[in-house]
Amino acid sequence: MGIPFDRLGSLFSRWGHRAYPRWAWPLLSEALRTLPREGRVLDLGGGTGVLARAALAIRPDLKITVVDPAKGMLRHVPAPIEVAFARAEALPFARAQLDAVLLGEALHHFQDPRAALVQVARVLRPGGLLWIYDFDPRAGLGRWVYWGERLLGEPANFMTPQGLLGEIAGLGFSGSFEARRGRYVLTARLKDEKPQAAARPA
Ligand SMILES: C[S@@+](CC[C@H](N)C(=O)[O-])C[C@H]1O[C@@H](n2cnc3c(N)ncnc32)[C@H](O)[C@@H]1O
Numbered sequence: 001m002g003i004p005f006d007r008l009g010s011l012f013s014r015w016g017h018r019a020y021p022r023w024a025w026p027l028l029s030e031a032l033r034t035l036p037r038e039g040r041v042l043d044l045g046g047g048t049g050v051l052a053r054a055a056l057a058i059r060p061d062l063k064i065t066v067v068d069p070a071k072g073m074l075r076h077v078p079a080p081i082e083v084a085f086a087r088a089e090a091l092p093f094a095r096a097q098l099d100a101v102l103l104g105e106a107l108h109h110f111q112d113p114r115a116a117l118v119q120v121a122r123v124l125r126p127g128g129l130l131w132i133y134d135f136d137p138r139a140g141l142g143r144w145v146y147w148g149e150r151l152l153g154e155p156a157n158f159m160t161p162q163g164l165l166g167e168i169a170g171l172g173f174s175g176s177f178e179a180r181r182g183r184y185v186l187t188a189r190l191k192d193e194k195p196q197a198a199a200r201p202a
Pocket of ligand 1: 005012017049051069086103109112
């Protein structure tokens with residue numbers, strides 16, 4: 001069971017942007033402004049590219065790739081945005097190649113969000129940006145979304161923003177979040193020096 005994303009491409013392509021609150025867009029804009037010219041960006045679990053399109057409207061010079069395992073979603077991603085058919089837990093990108101990773105309403109859908117975050121830390125360059133929009137399962141609207149997705153058979157691997165900050169701190173990120181009524185935007189940077197545990201080879 002679970003949400004059949006493969007068959008929901010038209011829906012997300014047309015209405016997906018409505019799932020983001022207005023206050024999230026200025027935070028995205030502010031974060032993207034810090035990226036280098038023609039920076040390389042992943043929209044991870046990007047579906048039809050809702051975030052990628054928004055990012056391109058803000059910064060037309062960016063080179064953006066949408067990564068997703070649902071071909072029916074990727075089919076709706078418009079050029080010049082590139083697509084990669086892959087799971088976040090096994091990203092087909094070399095180490096320290098990317099300037100930013102965006103995750104919009106996606107992390108909690110992953111089977112193994114922690115493995116995905118390890119991959120994100122691997123592919124980002126030092127100083128790289130991680131921007132996440134998601135629901136807090138312990139607050140406001142997030143509580144309902146959590147239970148709704150559990151009923152639908154989704155992984156529902158939600159994290160609180162505080163928990164997520166702690167999780168990524170262990171991977172060498174430092175950041176902050178803004179939360180409103182069960183939704184949050186977390187912005188973080190990969191520090192130049194990774195902690196010993198994360199830096200050690202597997
Ligand atoms: C709610 S949609 C959000 C799509 C897009 N970010 C947006 O804002 O419209 C969640 C997406 O996560 C994708 N997804 C699920 N498991 C994934 C995984 N392990 N790795 C990458 N993407 C995954 C789904 O295919 C789906 O496109």
